[in-house]
Amino acid sequence: MTLEKQILEKLRAARLHDPALRDEDRERRSHLGHLPSLVPLWPLVVIARHAGEGRIDAALAAVGVYLTATSLVRGGAIRQQLRSGPDVAAFAALPASDEWLADRVFRAAAREALVVMLPILVAGWLALPPGSTIWQWAAWAAAGLIGPALVAALATACAVVPVLARWSSFGFVLHVALFVTAYFPLSLPDELPGIAWFLIGLTPGGWIAQILRHAGGQSDAAALVWFAPVVAVACALPALRSRLARHHAVAEIVVLGQQTHVARFEGEHLDDMPTLIAGAEPAAESTAEPDAEPLAADPKVAAEGKAPAPPVTHEHIARILEAGAPRDRGPIDRMVWRMLGEREAHVIEWLMGRRARFTGEWRAILVACSVVAVGSFVVLGDLIPIVAIAVPLILGVALFTWSGFESRRSGGQLSPLHAPYPISYAEAARAMLKVNAVRLLVAGPAVLIAGTIAGRNAGLTPLEAAALAGKLWLMLVAAQPLLVAGAFMGGASDRLGFRSVIATPFVIVAAIAWLTSGIAWLMAEGAEGWLAFAAFAAIPLVVLVVYGWLYNRGHVDLLRTPR
Amino acid sequence: MRVAIDGLTKRYGAYRALQNVSMTIESGQIVAVLGANGAGKTTLLRCLATIAAPNAGSIHLDGEPLSRGRLDLRQRLFFLPDSPFLFAWPTPVQHIGMVLRLYGKERAGTADRVFGLMEALDLLGCGRAPIAALSRGQSYKTALAALLAVEPELVLLDEPFASGMDPQGTLVLREWARRAAGNGTTLLYTTQILEVAEAFSDKVAILHRGGLHAFDSVAALREQTGAAEGSVLAGVMAPLRETGR
Numbered sequence: 001m002t003l004e005k006q007i008l009e010k011l012r013a014a015r016l017h018d019p020a021l022r023d024e025d026r027e028r029r030s031h032l033g034h035l036p037s038l039v040p041l042w043p044l045v046v047i048a049r050h051a052g053e054g055r056i057d058a059a060l061a062a063v064g065v066y067l068t069a070t071s072l073v074r075g076g077a078i079r080q081q082l083r084s085g086p087d088v089a090a091f092a093a094l095p096a097s098d099e100w101l102a103d104r105v106f107r108a109a110a111r112e113a114l115v116v117m118l119p120i121l122v123a124g125w126l127a128l129p130p131g132s133t134i135w136q137w138a139a140w141a142a143a144g145l146i147g148p149a150l151v152a153a154l155a156t157a158c159a160v161v162p163v164l165a166r167w168s169s170f171g172f173v174l175h176v177a178l179f180v181t182a183y184f185p186l187s188l189p190d191e192l193p194g195i196a197w198f199l200i201g202l203t204p205g206g207w208i209a210q211i212l213r214h215a216g217g218q219s220d221a222a223a224l225v226w227f228a229p230v231v232a233v234a235c236a237l238p239a240l241r242s243r244l245a246r247h248h249a250v251a252e253i254v255v256l257g258q259q260t261h262v263a264r265f266e267g268e269h270l271d272d273m274p275t276l277i278a279g280a281e282p283a284a285e286s287t288a289e290p291d292a293e294p295l296a297a298d299p300k301v302a303a304e305g306k307a308p309a310p311p312v313t314h315e316h317i318a319r320i321l322e323a324g325a326p327r328d329r330g331p332i333d334r335m336v337w338r339m340l341g342e343r344e345a346h347v348i349e350w351l352m353g354r355r356a357r358f359t360g361e362w363r364a365i366l367v368a369c370s371v372v373a374v375g376s377f378v379v380l381g382d383l384i385p386i387v388a389i390a391v392p393l394i395l396g397v398a399l400f401t402w403s404g405f406e407s408r409r410s411g412g413q414l415s416p417l418h419a420p421y422p423i424s425y426a427e428a429a430r431a432m433l434k435v436n437a438v439r440l441l442v443a444g445p446a447v448l449i450a451g452t453i454a455g456r457n458a459g460l461t462p463l464e465a466a467a468l469a470g471k472l473w474l475m476l477v478a479a480q481p482l483l484v485a486g487a488f489m490g491g492a493s494d495r496l497g498f499r500s501v502i503a504t505p506f507v508i509v510a511a512i513a514w515l516t517s518g519i520a521w522l523m524a525e526g527a528e529g530w531l532a533f534a535a536f537a538a539i540p541l542v543v544l545v546v547y548g549w550l551y552n553r554g555h556v557d558l559l560r561t562p563r
Numbered sequence: 564m565r566v567a568i569d570g571l572t573k574r575y576g577a578y579r580a581l582q583n584v585s586m587t588i589e590s591g592q593i594v595a596v597l598g599a600n601g602a603g604k605t606t607l608l609r610c611l612a613t614i615a616a617p618n619a620g621s622i623h624l625d626g627e628p629l630s631r632g633r634l635d636l637r638q639r640l641f642f643l644p645d646s647p648f649l650f651a652w653p654t655p656v657q658h659i660g661m662v663l664r665l666y667g668k669e670r671a672g673t674a675d676r677v678f679g680l681m682e683a684l685d686l687l688g689c690g691r692a693p694i695a696a697l698s699r700g701q702s703y704k705t706a707l708a709a710l711l712a713v714e715p716e717l718v719l720l721d722e723p724f725a726s727g728m729d730p731q732g733t734l735v736l737r738e739w740a741r742r743a744a745g746n747g748t749t750l751l752y753t754t755q756i757l758e759v760a761e762a763f764s765d766k767v768a769i770l771h772r773g774g775l776h777a778f779d780s781v782a783a784l785r786e787q788t789g790a791a792e793g794s795v796l797a798g799v800m801a802p803l804r805e806t807g808r
Contacts, residue, residue, distance in 0.1 A: 024772070027578040312656055312681065312690030318674035321660045346664040353650040354657060403650065410644035411605040411721065417648050419614045421665050422637040552632030554616025559575075559609070 042175075043119035046182040051126050056216075057192040060209045062178055063123040067116055067205025069174035071151050074109055075158020076168025081105045082159070082248045084262045092253045099245040106156060106241050113152040120147040120208060127216030139215035139223045146227075147208050149234035154204050156240040160247045201226075204233060325349035330359025336438050344431040347423055351404035351432065358439065365443045369450035402432070405487045409562065416491030419558040425488065425548045432484045440477055447473055471522055474533065482540035485547045492556040514539040564639060564716035564749045565590050566611070570620035573606050573773075580606040582773040583620070588751070588766070591744045595760035596753045597796065598770035604753040605645075607770065608719045611751065612642030624717065638666055640717035645726065647706030651695035655686055655705040658694060662709040673712065680708045683735045700727035707732065711739055718743070720752035724759050737763060757796040769800060 015022045043066045050059040081087065082105055091101050121144040128136055158164040192200075197213070200206035207230050214223035249266040324345065327337040336358050337345060348356065404423075407414040418428070448469050455465025513535065520532035550556055566588040573581040581603045588594055596604045609615035611622060613631040622629040624636050631637075649658060659677055663669045681687050684704045689697055694705060703726040710718065723736060740750050744765075754760055760767055761781050769777040777784065777799055785795045 020772070024578075027576070310691070311687040312678075314674060314678045316691070317656050317678050317681070320654075320656045321663065321669060321674050321677065324660070324664060343667075346661075350661055350665055354653050354661065408646065408648045410646045410648070411609075415614055415644075415648070417650070420612055420642040420644060420648050421662070422634055423665065424632065424634040424637075427634070552630065554613070554630055557616055558614045 043116075043178075044122060046178050047119060047123050047126070049182040051123075054190055056127050057190065057213070058181070059123050060127055060213050060216075061192060061196065061200050061206075062182065063119050063212070064200045064203060064206035064209030065174050065178055066119060067147065067151055067208055068154075068203040069171040069178070069205070070113075070116060071154035071205065072158055072164075072168045072171030072174070074112065074151065074155035074171075075164065076171065078105055078109050078155060078159035078244070079165055079168070081108075082263065088250070088263050089253060092250070098248055098250050101250075102245040102248045103241070106244055109155055110148075110152040113148040113155065116147050116151050117144050120144045120212070123209075124212040124215065127212050129216060132216075135220050136215050139211060139220070139227075142227070143208050143211045143215070143230075146230055146234055149237055150204060150208065150230050153233045153237040153240055156237070156244055160240065160243050204229070325352075325354050325356060329357050330362075332358040332362045332438070332442055335442070336435055339434060339438060340431060343427060344434065347428055347431045348435055350418060350421065350423060351402045351428060353403035353417075355403055358435075361439065362442050366446050369446040373450040373453040402487055405491050407491060407560070412562075414491075414560045414562050415558050419491070425551045428488075429481075429484050429544060429548065432487070433480055436480050436484075437477075440473075440480075444473060468522075475518060475521065475536065478533065478537035479540055481544035485540070485544045488547065488551060491560065492551070492558050493560050494550075494556050510539055510543070564747070565623075565625050566717065566749055566751075567623040567626075568611075568620070569623075571607070571610060571617050571622065572619040573603075573610055573615055574618050579773045581610070581617075581770075584770070584773075584775045585620075586768060586775060586778045588749055590747045590749055592765045593740060593744050593750045593763065594752075594766045594768055595764035596751060596768045596770065597755070597757070597760055597800065598753075598776075601772075602770040603773045604770055605721055608642060608644075608721050608751065608753065611717070611719055612640065613637060614642070639715055640719065641666075641710045641713055641715035642719040643706055643710055643721065643723070645722040647703055649694050649702060649706060652693050654691050654693060655681070655697070655701075655708065656690050658705055659709045659712055663712055666713045666715075668713050677708070677712050680711050680735075684708055684732050685729070698727070700729055700732065703728050704732045707736060711735075714743070714748075716748055718748060718750040718752075720750070722754060723752050724754050724756055757794050757800075761794065761796055767796065769796075 015025055043063065046062045046066070047059045050056070050062060082102060085105070087101060087104065121140070124140040124143055128140060132140075158168055197210070201210050207226050210226040211223050211230070214220075214226065247265070248263075250263045251266045252264050254262050254264050325337075325348070327333055333356065336356070340348060404418040405416045408417055448466065451469025451472070452462060452466040455468055456462050458465075460468065517532045517535035517539070521529055521536050523529075524532055568587070569585050571581055571584040572579070584603070584607065596607060598604050606615060610617050611629070613629065616631070624639070627633070627636055629636050653661065656677070660669070663673060663677075678687075681690055684707065686701065686704055686708060689701055694702055697705065707723075707728070718740070724733060728736070740748075740763075744750060764781065766778060766780050767784065768775060779787070781795055784799055788795060788798050
């Protein structure tokens with residue numbers, strides 16, 4: 001019996017003898033469970049999409065791309081865990097060896113790799129013809145069993161081989177590509193050409209796809225050939241595991257602020273790590289305010305030989321207190337701050353953590369729109385729906401990020417940063433809506449022009465393209481109250497209890513009505529279209545008002561349990 | 564500020580964090596809130612700060628019912644959690660400025676006061692650095708400087724004496740609290756250090772598994788328990804280990 005099990009046994013015995021302890025244990029455990037992760041279902045959706053339209057080849061290829069993408073992403077995750085994950089700081093103060101920590105991360109990654117077994121088996125099963133032989137079934141099962149080992153080995157290799165490590169972010173690109181090819185198939189044929197299979201075979205994940213393809217096609221010998229590299233990589237797993245442990249010998253933990261740290265490995269110097277440090281700690285690098293200066297105790301200051309900041313003076317304090325948030329960062333910034341009242345400006349200063357750079361955002365949107373417009377001449381084709389989604393998403397990053405709603409941990413629970421400070425729902429919502437109105441207004445022309453050009457190149461008439469871009473734009477405007485309410489909802493937990501159950505059907509009906517009216521607005525024309533838009537715009541307003549009522553009357557806690 | 568808590572009950576799911584807590588704290592009183600881990604101390608402060616909404620009961624500040632919608636009341640109180648809620652990138656001076664503006668306290672002469680507070684708390688040397696580059700104690704003192712600059716009428720401090728502050732910071736807090744209490748400021752703080760609670764409080768509230776076990780001055784508790792010397796609070800709290808809910 002493990003030590004943990006022995007302790008649990010003793011706790012169980014103690015609860016049996018102490019009713020108060022038993023009650024407390026029951027109360028603390030009586031929460032609704034968390035939703036299970038839906039990540040394993042993602043490749044199944046892609047496979048189902050291809051298989052549903054008879055593209056079994058594409059489904060198998062998708063599995064290959066998925067395995068490669070997953071390996072790259074998990075490799076990056078292993079590196080991140082060992083470099084700046086929570087375990088690094090937690091175990092740094094304990095008598096745990098670096099090898100043990102590396103092995104702990106490796107074992108977790110290996111366990112997580114088991115999820116890839118499901119898509120391999122599902123895609124392979126779809127590829128197997130009726131009346132398959134025992135050898136075909138054996139190849140199918142073996143591919144499913146060895147797939148996780150292949151992914152674990154590749155992920156570990158990505159974590160220890162610097163050249164491969166640079167490709168980890170490419171894994172996300174491959175995941176996006178999977179989605180694109182599944183839902184916007186670009187005229188994929190039922191059977192992929194030989195060149196496509198050749199390219200897929202160049203990637204390690206593609207080897208599994210080749211095995212499944214040849215097993216389904218009754219080419220047992222070919223399937224066996226493709227097993228060779230898979231087995232070879234899987235057999236390298238123990239060696240990669242020990243190399244991971246050797247590679248991640250921690251020289252020191254570089255503490256960067258209250259909750260941020262990075263591990264410096266043996267043989268590395270702080271000078272070699274500026275990107276890592278900048279990525280881990282936004283404060284001291286590019287996002288620091290002009291008034292922020294380095295601190296003598298900051299390791300980067302020591303490493304880079306910067307002069308520490310002089311002590312603050314009375315004049316400095318008077319200047320900062322008088323100045324408020326920086327308002328002269330360009331024409332759009334000046335426009336926003338002029339429009340806000342004094343109190344609203346203070347609230348926005350807090351909700352954006354003084355980081356407001358409205359002009360910079362606007363320039364970024366102009367660049368994004370230019371890329372979309374120019375790109376549409378070259379590659380757009382069937383991708384108009386993606387463009388329609390992408391542009392609002394790009395805007396969304398700018399419009400819906402409010403630093404004041406970030407979570408902070410205190411007393412074992414998470415609260416939004418604004419929670420302890422006197423900011424009311426009404427004034428915050430009003431100020432946020434005003435700010436976003438300006439952002440949408442100034443970015444509107446660029447988005448409409450880019451949308452029109454893109455739509456035109458996708459085969460729409462200029463009028464149709466402009467109308468579609470305009471409609472999508474108005475939808476974004478109409479959704480603002482919902483997004484503002486959503487910012488509050490994200491940091492709060494409802495405590496309506498049983499009343500939530502009663503409210504749920506109304507919420508579902510409202511959500512369906514909202515989506516339906518949005519679709520109707522896109523499809524209908526004339527008065528019917530505008531009626532649909534009115535409904536689409538009204539529902540977010542109702543949500544904003546109703547949630548505000550609940551918020552102000554204490555039907556939500558500004559607390560969430562960390563997961 | 565007078566604080567009247569009546570029948571306060573707070574549940575997290577089925578877990579009863581506070582159960583029918585009632586007490587009245589007069590203006591200018593310093594109250595130490597004691598109790599074992601999980602007794603409900605932080606929850607009590609969260610309810611007073613309107614971060615957590617009570618399931619039952621009420622809180623009145625100077626006779627006015629407190630709720631999250633009452634911005635006027637919330638601007639008169641200041642809650643400082645054990646881990647202060649700070650942005651990473653502003654400097655301490657910028658943080659203090661932001662807080663002063665939110666509380667509407669950016670009046671003339673504030674710079675003198677902020678300078679004096681930062682000097683007393685030994686923050687002048689790091690006043691230009693981003694908060695992320697500060698130590699835990701320096702971060703806490705930054706948040707404390709903002710609190711002291713605001714001069715709220717109700718101060719809620721969660722474990723201020725286990726915050727990583729240096730003795731100088733602790734001294735500044737205690738001296739300020741005594742002076743402010745003389746002017747009517749009410750202060751509630753949680754602590755696990757019984758000696759601090761005995762020496763630095765007008766009244767002590769002892770919570771046990773969500774309920775209010777005792778609420779009185781140290782002298783009155785000494786009389787009730789008949790303790791002649793040594794820690795009174797240790798004597799009061801010792802039997803709680805055996806008490807059920």
